[in-house]
Amino acid sequence: xxxxxxxxxxxxxxxxxxxxxxxxxxxxxxxxxxxxxxxxxxxxxxxxxxxxxxxxxxxxxxxxxxxxxxxxxxxxxxxxxxxxxxxxxxxxxxxxxxxxxxxxxxxxxxxxxxxxxxxxxxxxxxxxxxxxxxxxxxxxxxxxxxxxxxxxxxxxxxxxxxxxxxxxxxxxxxxxxxxxxxxxxxxxxxxxx
Amino acid sequence: xxxxxxxxxxxxxxxxxxxxxxxxxxxxxxxxxxxxxxxxxxxxxxxxxxxxxxxxxxxxxxxxxxxxxxxxxxxxxxxxxxxxxxxxxxxxxxxxxxxxxxxxxxxxxxxxxxxxxxxxxxxxxxxxxxxxxxxxxxxxxxxxxxxxxxxxxxxxxxxxxxxxxxxxxxxxxxxxxxxxxxxxxxxxxxxxx
DNA sequence: CCTACCGATCGGTAGG
DNA sequence: CCTACCGATCGGTAGG
Numbered sequence: 001x002x003x004x005x006x007x008x009x010x011x012x013x014x015x016x017x018x019x020x021x022x023x024x025x026x027x028x029x030x031x032x033x034x035x036x037x038x039x040x041x042x043x044x045x046x047x048x049x050x051x052x053x054x055x056x057x058x059x060x061x062x063x064x065x066x067x068x069x070x071x072x073x074x075x076x077x078x079x080x081x082x083x084x085x086x087x088x089x090x091x092x093x094x095x096x097x098x099x100x101x102x103x104x105x106x107x108x109x110x111x112x113x114x115x116x117x118x119x120x121x122x123x124x125x126x127x128x129x130x131x132x133x134x135x136x137x138x139x140x141x142x143x144x145x146x147x148x149x150x151x152x153x154x155x156x157x158x159x160x161x162x163x164x165x166x167x168x169x170x171x172x173x174x175x176x177x178x179x180x181x182x183x184x185x186x187x188x189x190x191x192x193x
Numbered sequence: 194x195x196x197x198x199x200x201x202x203x204x205x206x207x208x209x210x211x212x213x214x215x216x217x218x219x220x221x222x223x224x225x226x227x228x229x230x231x232x233x234x235x236x237x238x239x240x241x242x243x244x245x246x247x248x249x250x251x252x253x254x255x256x257x258x259x260x261x262x263x264x265x266x267x268x269x270x271x272x273x274x275x276x277x278x279x280x281x282x283x284x285x286x287x288x289x290x291x292x293x294x295x296x297x298x299x300x301x302x303x304x305x306x307x308x309x310x311x312x313x314x315x316x317x318x319x320x321x322x323x324x325x326x327x328x329x330x331x332x333x334x335x336x337x338x339x340x341x342x343x344x345x346x347x348x349x350x351x352x353x354x355x356x357x358x359x360x361x362x363x364x365x366x367x368x369x370x371x372x373x374x375x376x377x378x379x380x381x382x383x384x385x386x
Numbered sequence: 387c388c389t390a391c392c393g394a395t396c397g398g399t400a401g402g
Numbered sequence: 403c404c405t406a407c408c409g410a411t412c413g414g415t416a417g418g
Contacts, residue, residue, distance in 0.1 A: 241403070
């Protein structure tokens with residue numbers, strides 16, 4: 001029991017280090033030697049804790065996909081207006097981008113290096129998420145709560161706007177940043193007098 | 194003279210194919226064998242037209258940097274309000290994203306694989322561009338034309354919003370898409386009655 | 387968890 | 403523009 005806990009802990013350390021390396025250099029440019037060095041091991045020893053390099057990427061990508069999916073389920077079933085749902089989703093995206101900024105990069109950019117069948121699985125999950133997001137936007141437009149903008153343009157603008165946050169620009173206060181992004185997307189940048 | 198033209202033409206073909214591969218698989222995951230096959234050559238023959246793999250990336254990144262820089266100079270010196278300048282910059286970003294969507298991906302995502310001194314050179318150019326963009330936003334806030342949002346949040350929201358466009362979603366009409374993105378960023382998504 | 391090592395593949399060169 | 407080939411490095415395994 002104790003040994004199982006220790007093993008799973010070391011596994012966690014490897015995953016965290018891998019996520020950081022994938023973010024900084026990309027999946028392909030990160031070698032198992034790099035990763036081993038980062039956790040004070042030899043490359044071959046990594047394989048006592050993980051099955052393969054791709055397994056790491058797969059787990060990071062799917063863990064994040066599940067996180068977004070869980071957040072979406074909660075928002076979808078909450079009894080608030082479409083606009084409030086969208087605000088909640090923007091909050092979620094910013095929170096994840098700030099708190100899991102190492103692993104969310106792999107989720108955003110490195111998933112394409114997954115092999116089958118993980119690749120198709122991941123794409124399907126993302127597609128499902130986008131379908132649910134789009135439905136909320138369309139509902140908001142139908143209720144005349146949102147401007148009549150193409151729903152896909154609306155969604156991708158939101159998704160991409162909440163992605164740069166993880167970058168190096170963490171000298172900004174999160175609450176203020178979150179408010180400003182929401183203000184811009186919801187109210188626009190133009191000052192109305 | 195003729196041979197020089199032919200050589201430069203083959204060089205162009207290689208660069209175009211490389212940009213496409215870098216976009217689809219990433220720089221690191223694209224081998225010189227892949228690239229050679231894409232232009233019906235053997236890997237070794239590529240070196241009659243280019244100096245190295247990195248030279249291709251360097252040229253793509255710097256060409257795009259210069260394109261954005263040139264657009265910025267034009268906008269900066271135009272005699273219109275800050276808000277109009279920002280609209281012009283959004284237009285430029287969308288136009289480049291749509292028309293040069295193969296090479297702009299390398300510019301956005303693959304530049305980090307550059308070696309020195311090209312890496313520092315690229316970063317400096319990007320920094321300069323962002324400084325100039327920020328100055329316009331600050332001027333717009335000072336003139337009370339824009340909401341008092343953190344200028345960096347405002348800029349990165351704009352930059353990231355105009356990046357997803359190059360993706361596979363080109364089934365949308367560009368003019369309509371461009372209008373919708375601008376409308377969202379400038380006026381916001383909420384419908385005001 | 388290590389040493390030793392595998393076949394495959396990498397970017398690139400020599401020589402014609 | 404090709405064939406032949408280089409040293410380096412890759413992800414991963416065997417065996418202890």
